[in-house]
Amino acid sequence: MSEQLRQTCRRLLDEGTVNVVIGYGEAPNGGAAIPVFIRQASDADRLVWNNRCLANLTTYLKRPEIRAMGKAAIVVKGCDARALVVLEKESQLVRENIYVIGMACDGMGDPAEAKCAACDAHTPAGCDEMIGQAGENVSTDERYAELEAFMKLPPAERMAYWQNELARCVKCYACRQVCPLCYCERCIVDKNRPTVIDTASTLKGNFAWAITRAFHLAGRCIGCDECTRACPAGIDLRLLNQSLARAAEESFGYRAGVDPAAEPITGNYARQDEENFIR
8 A cells, every 4th residue: 555655745746736745654663654744746655655654634634835735635534534524624725736646544543543443434534546445444433442341330339430540631632633634723721811721731731721722622533542642641632532432423413624525513503402592
């Protein structure tokens, strides 16, 4: 698949279809693949595809310096492709201005991470070009199996779990920086008149930050888990994000980024909604 990807990108650059390719390259230390930006067809050999291609590259499409390069081709996994749908719905990108290269994905990590084993987006949808063929998607029960097991624990145990997790937060905001759907020009944690969230790394402030960010991503998070992977303290935010994703699915039948034709649940309403204030 790596060679097929390189050939595809050489062609796109040679033909002038795109001006830059955003893909994965080998890390100097052999760890997780690093983002690379290929502007010359002769450099396409730097591109790789393997189980260390973890990063969600769609986050780079928000950056003005990347947009200044011209039309971009971007390499995406299934979960990454869903981010493109949400970003387009929220007017953060123009789909015609990017060329999407979908890569079939059966799990990332060594061995494949738990979240990848339960991913139901192995084959990216809505791509301009598709490379490889992945296995079947998983069921809803499999997707939320980890969350279901957690929710069966007594409330005290669940609170103790989150206290232990969030006590390690150092407020570096790596989770925010790596998230393709965090694009506010000024984040709520940067506002100090008035101060909405305690900027110090206290348990109270850490809870406020994690919960506020999770609610900002409600009905928007596409489950790429970049926030968990980027966290230097190893805080697992997966269950928090999954709980809101399942609520959106159960209450509104909506899953972020799956159906480009579906209207998002935020900023939208339906006449059959139960709340009377809408009418």
